Amino acid sequence: MQLWELIAADVESGAKRLVSEYGARLYATAYRICGNEKDAEDLVQRTLVRTVERIGSFNGKSAFFTWMCAILVNFNKMDRRGKARNALSFDESAAVDVADAHPDPAERLAKEDEAAAIRLAVAQLPDLERETVVLHYFNGFSVPEIARMQKTPEGTVYYRLHQARAGIRGFLAKVFGSDGITSDGRTAAR
Numbered sequence: 001m002q003l004w005e006l007i008a009a010d011v012e013s014g015a016k017r018l019v020s021e022y023g024a025r026l027y028a029t030a031y032r033i034c035g036n037e038k039d040a041e042d043l044v045q046r047t048l049v050r051t052v053e054r055i056g057s058f059n060g061k062s063a064f065f066t067w068m069c070a071i072l073v074n075f076n077k078m079d080r081r082g083k084a085r086n087a088l089s090f091d092e093s094a095a096v097d098v099a100d101a102h103p104d105p106a107e108r109l110a111k112e113d114e115a116a117a118i119r120l121a122v123a124q125l126p127d128l129e130r131e132t133v134v135l136h137y138f139n140g141f142s143v144p145e146i147a148r149m150q151k152t153p154e155g156t157v158y159y160r161l162h163q164a165r166a167g168i169r170g171f172l173a174k175v176f177g178s179d180g181i182t183s184d185g186r187t188a189a190r
Contacts, residue, residue, distance in 0.1 A: 002064075003017060003018060003021065003064060004055050004058050004060075004064060007051075007052055007055045008055050008056065011052060014052070014055075015048070015052050018048060018051065018052065019048060022048075022064075022065060022068060023044065023048070025065065026044050026047060026048070026065075026068060026069075026072065027040055027041070027044050028138075029069060029072065029134060029135070029138070029139055030043040030044050030047075030072055030076075032122070032130075032134040032138055033072075033073075033076055033130065033131050033134050033135075034076060034079075035123055035130075039079070043072055043075055043076060043079075044072070046075050047068060047071045047072040047075060050071050050075075051067075051068050051071060054071075062145065062148070066141065066145055066149070069135065069139070069141070069149055070148065070149040073131065073135070073149045073150060076131065077150075080127050117171075117172055117175045117176070118168070118172070120171070120175070121167070121168040121171035121172055121175075122134070122164075122168065124167070124171060125164050125167050125168070128150075128160055129160050129161075129163055129164040129167065130164070131150070132146060132150070132157060132160040132161055132164060133160075133161065133164045133168075135149065136157075136161060143157045143158060143161075
């Protein structure tokens with residue numbers, strides 16, 4: 001039995017399975033999009049509730065997770081309209097790093113610096129560009145899928161990705177052209 005069928009048949013067990021199968025992945029997506037735990041938790045909670053409430057409208061034309069991400073993106077869009085977000089800060093400890101079998105300490109530190117710089121670069125992007133980058137590069141959604149989620153033309157998604165890459169490149173050029181990143185996330189002066 002598919003998850004959406006289980007939810008329709010037995011809401012309680014279906015909701016438990018929904019949380020266990022998709023909760024962490026949905027949270028990671030929400031956190032990368034909004035940049036803080038409180039808003040991410042709120043987005044996930046509302047998305048899970050709406051998923052259960054609207055399970056009858058899932059038609060199977062997209063993957064189930066894609067459908068849930070579209071719900072999450074819509075909630076995030078409503079939140080952005082309701083309040084202005086001035087600054088984001090990513091919790092460095094929330095990032096998942098894959099351990100190397102034989103890590104070279106210098107190489108490991110360089111990779112950690114690069115990962116931190118990329119997280120900061122993504123965090124500084126405007127809301128819609130950041131959302132598009134997270135959906136495409138962190139979650140692997142295609143441009144047509146993102147366009148459907150964001151209810152925008154594919155060309156707009158391509159443009160947002162282009163702008164985001166330019167912004168990330170510019171940020172990284174500043175970071176690696178300077179003395180590095182300070183503890184508060186700003187680039188250090190030469």
